[in-house]
Amino acid sequence: AQTVTQSQPEMSVQEAETVTLSCTYDTSESDYYLFWYKQPPSRQMILVIRQEAYKQQNATENRFSVNFQKAAKSFSLKISDSQLGDAAMYFCAYRSYLNQGGKLIFGQGTELSVKP
Amino acid sequence: GAGVSQSPSNKVTEKGKDVELRCDPISGHTALYWYRQSLGQGLEFLIYFQGNSAPDKSGLPSDRFSAERTGGSVSTLTIQRTQQEDSAVYLCASSETRANYGYTFGSGTRLTVV
Numbered sequence: 346a347q348t349v350t351q352s353q354p355e356m357s358v359q360e361a362e363t364v365t366l367s368c369t370y371d372t373s374e375s376d377y378y379l380f381w382y383k384q385p386p387s388r389q390m391i392l393v394i395r396q397e398a399y400k401q402q403n404a405t406e407n408r409f410s411v412n413f414q415k416a417a418k419s420f421s422l423k424i425s426d427s428q429l430g431d432a433a434m435y436f437c438a439y440r441s442y443l444n445q446g447g448k449l450i451f452g453q454g455t456e457l458s459v460k461p
Numbered sequence: 462g463a464g465v466s467q468s469p470s471n472k473v474t475e476k477g478k479d480v481e482l483r484c485d486p487i488s489g490h491t492a493l494y495w496y497r498q499s500l501g502q503g504l505e506f507l508i509y510f511q512g513n514s515a516p517d518k519s520g521l522p523s524d525r526f527s528a529e530r531t532g533g534s535v536s537t538l539t540i541q542r543t544q545q546e547d548s549a550v551y552l553c554a555s556s557e558t559r560a561n562y563g564y565t566f567g568s569g570t571r572l573t574v575v
Contacts, residue, residue, distance in 0.1 A: 349503075351503075378563075380563050382563070387568060388550060388552070388568050388569045388571075389566055389567065389568045389569070390504075390552065390554070390564075390566035391566075392563040392564075395563055436503060436504065438563075447492050447494070447509065447511070447556055447564070448494070448506050448509055448517070449494075449504075449506070449563075449564065450506070451496075451503040451504040452503055453502065453503040454502075454503050
């Protein structure tokens with residue numbers, strides 16, 4: 346079974362600085378998707394960025410980028426120019442390409458605080 | 462609708478009572494998922510509906526939990542004889558047939574069992 350691990354329960358960053366959130370996963374599959382979700386206090390999960398395992402190029406969405414290391418099964422999220430609105434819980438998630446329907450497997454989350 | 466709608470937003474119930482949580486997915490989304498998020502924890506998969514296929518119930522923690530989806534749209538998660546350990550946020554999400562672009566989540570129902 347696939348597992349997702351986020352080893353940093355809490356992280357802190359100064360406004361305008363850069364922070365990297367770690368995520369590792371375990372799978373025997375070669376094709377899959379990886380996601381980062383943000384959960385603010387409103388509780389609604391918001392998709393931040395996604396990566397397809399067959400693509401070597403790291404995904405980028407504005408200030409958010411990932412470092413996808415397939416061999417190491419690592420999928421870290423980098424937030425550049427951090428803003429106060431980035432403060433939230435961040436979840437890394439895995440989805441099999443073929444199996445398990447569309448079920449996402451989530452890590453335990455990292456709570457990010459942004460200091461002004 | 463424009464997003465995934467869940468009701469109620471908050472629910473306090475007495476131990477032993479039954480509760481129903483409702484999810485109204487995005488129109489046209491064929492897949493619907495329920496997750497449970499306990500305090501300080503990640504999201505735990507509960508159940509998944511895809512079109513007219515039999516639902517994947519592999520994540521339901523006990524036979525006190527059940528869910529249905531009527532007409533391929535609205536879903537209801539029912540918890541019978543609630544226990545204090547059922548206290549959590551219950552999140553619903555929907556997606557198109559293949560969730561390649563992730564899901565759209567609702568804001569969840571916070572269930573408190575006293």
